[in-house]
Amino acid sequence: MSNANSTGVLSGNHYLDGDHACAEGAIAGGCRFAAGYPITPSTEVVERIASRFPLVGGRFQQFEDELGASIALLGGVWGGAKAMTVTSGPGFSLMMEHLGYAAITETPCVYIDVQRPGPSTGLPTAPAQGDMMQARFGSHGDFRVIALCPNSPQECFDLTFRAFNLAEEYRVPVLVMLDEVVGHMTEKVVIPTPDKLQVTPRRYTKKKPGEGFKLYEAPAGSLVPEMVKAGDGYRIHVTGLTHDERGYPAMNVPTQEKMQARLMDKLLNNVDQIVSWEEKNLAGAEVVVVSYGITSRVAEKAIQAARDQGVKVGSFRLITAWPFPEKQIKALAGKVKAFVVPELNLGQMALEVERVVGGKTKTVSVPHPGGTVHNPEVITKAILEAVR
C-alpha cells in the first residue's frame, strides 16, 4: 500500500451527488484512464471525469459505443494505467462480453453500473437494482467478479476508491453497482487527505525480461499472478482463449480445468478479506432485513416502524453483493425466524439469501419492479407478517 497521489485528491468536505463522488473516488484510487459512452443515469460520472482528468494527468476517451468503451479500458490497463468505464443497464448488457474477457485475462479494472429499470430501455431516469444477477452471471461461462453496492454519495467515493484496490489485489473486474437514486442524490462527502487513503499499487513482477516470468503463473503461496505492462520487453501474449501459464492458447480439458480452478479459487479462498457488510441490532433479532443500495435507507424507516411495534428486527446491509457474505448469513439462519429482502427488482438477491439459508429459515422477498423506491410501509408489513 502507498499514499494516494495528492494531485488527484480533493481532500475536504463536499456536497456531491453519487455519480460525481464515484469520479472522485476513482481519481483518488489512481484511475488515470477512462473510456465511456453516454447513458442515463450514469453520464455524470464520465462528465466529471472528462472535466477533471486534464487537471490531474488523466486521459478520458468517449467511444462510439459501449462495446468499444468496455474493451478500451482493458487496453489502457495493459498499457500500464488504472482504468474504468461507466454505464447503465443497456450499456451494461453490451459490456458483458468484455467482463468475461477481463475475467479470463485477469485484467484489473473497474466497471461502474448506475442501475435503472429494465428490461431493455425501461425507465432511463429512474432507480432500479435489476442488474445484480447480471453482474454475477451476465457474461457467458463461469467467472467471478467483485460487486460493491454503495448506499450514499460518501460510499460512492469510498467504494469506488476501494474497487481500484480490490481490482489490483485479485486481478478481477470490480463492479460498483449504484442505483439511480444513489447516483443522483446529493449529500455531504468527506474526502480524506492522501495520507489517509492507502492505494494498492499494481503488483508488477520483479523479474526482468528473460528471467523466466510467466504471465499466468502465480507466485508461491498466492493464486494471483503478477502483472507486467506492454512495452517492458516481456513479449507477453494475452488471449481470451483458454490458456496455459505462458498465456498461450491450449485447447484441452486439463488446461481449462486448471485455469478455471485457479480463477475461482483466487476469489473463493479470499472471501473473508473481501466481503463487507453493515449490521445493526442482530443480537436477539427475530427478523433480519437484508438490503443494499438505496433500498437499505428506505428499509431503515420500515425497521424502525416495526421495532416501535415491539418486533425484534435487525438489519444486514450488503456492501459486497458479490462475493456474497455467505458465512455471515448462514450463521444467522438458525437463529432468526425470517429474512426479509426488499430490493428494486423482482427478487434477485433474495434468491441468493434463500440459497444460502438452505431452508433453515424463511426468506421473504419484497420485490419492486423499479422506477421509484419502496413505500417503507410495504417493508414494515412484510416484517410483521414474517414474524407471525
Next chain:
Amino acid sequence: MSAPVKENPVNKYLRTERMPSIWCPGCGIGTTVNCFTRALDASGFDLDKVAIVSGIGCTGRVAGYLKLDSFHTTHGRAIPFATGLQLANPDLKVVVYSGDGDLTAIGGNHLVHAARRNADMLVVCVNNFTYGMTGGQVTPTTFRPAIASTTPYGAYEETFNLPRLADSCGAVYVARWTAYHVRQLAKSMGEALNKKGFRFIEIIAPCPTLYLRRNKLGDGLDEMKFYREKSVIKHGADTREVNLDFRQEITVGKFVDRERPTLEEAMEKQMTKTLGSKYVPYQSPGKKPAWS
C-alpha cells in the same frame, strides 16, 4: 550428408514454439506475416515497444504467432482495445492485424471511428472474402455471386470498397496489395509503420480451403497466378476508382499518404489551448519499465 538447415531470418520475430500455425496450406495469411516481419526487420524499431492486437478469426491468430507484446482480443474489438492501449501508453507503436469479417463487419463501427479520430495505429486487414475460422460464411467483402456457406445460391449484397471506406473516414495512409506482392507489401508496411495516425493496408489473400474450393477457383498457387495476371499497380489512384469485382482487375498500390493531427495530438492541443498552465499532461507509463 544433407546441407545444414539455415535458420529462417524471420524466425526471431515469431513464437516458433507455437508452430506449426493453424493456417491451411496455401492460405495467404502466413505470407503477409512474413512480409510484416521483414518490415519490422527493416524498421530498426525497438521491438519491445511494438504491440500487436488482433480480433477473432484466422487472421485474428496473427497476434499469437508474433514475438511481440501481443493481444488476442474479442471479435471485432481489436481497434478499441488498441486505442486504449495506445492512449494509455503512447510510447508504444500499436498494430492491429485482423481479417475482413472481424474488422469490417462486427468491428466496422470501430474502424470508421478510429479512422475519423485518427487514432494512432496501423491496421492490417487481410481480406480473404470469407469467415475462414467458422467455415466460410459471407462477409461484407464477398463478391456477387460467390458461393459461401451462408450464401449457397450465390452472394447478392453490395461489397465494401475498403480503401475508399478508410480514405473517406480520414485515414492518413491507405494501400492495397495482394499476397502475391510480397516485396511491395513489405515496403508498404514499413512505410506505414513509420507514419503516425490511422494507417490502413488491405491485403487480398487466398482462402483455398473455403473460398477458392467452394467457388471452383483452384488452389493457393492458382490464386497467386490470378493475382499476378489481374493486378494493376496505380499509386495515388482515386479510391472511388479501386472497387473490386468478382474475378476482375485488382487495383493495388498506395492510394493515400497525407498528414493530419492524431487523436492524441488533437487532444493535447485542445487541452493546452483551453486550460493553459492548469493542464496536467498525461504521464506515459511507458517512459520506464515497471521493474526498474
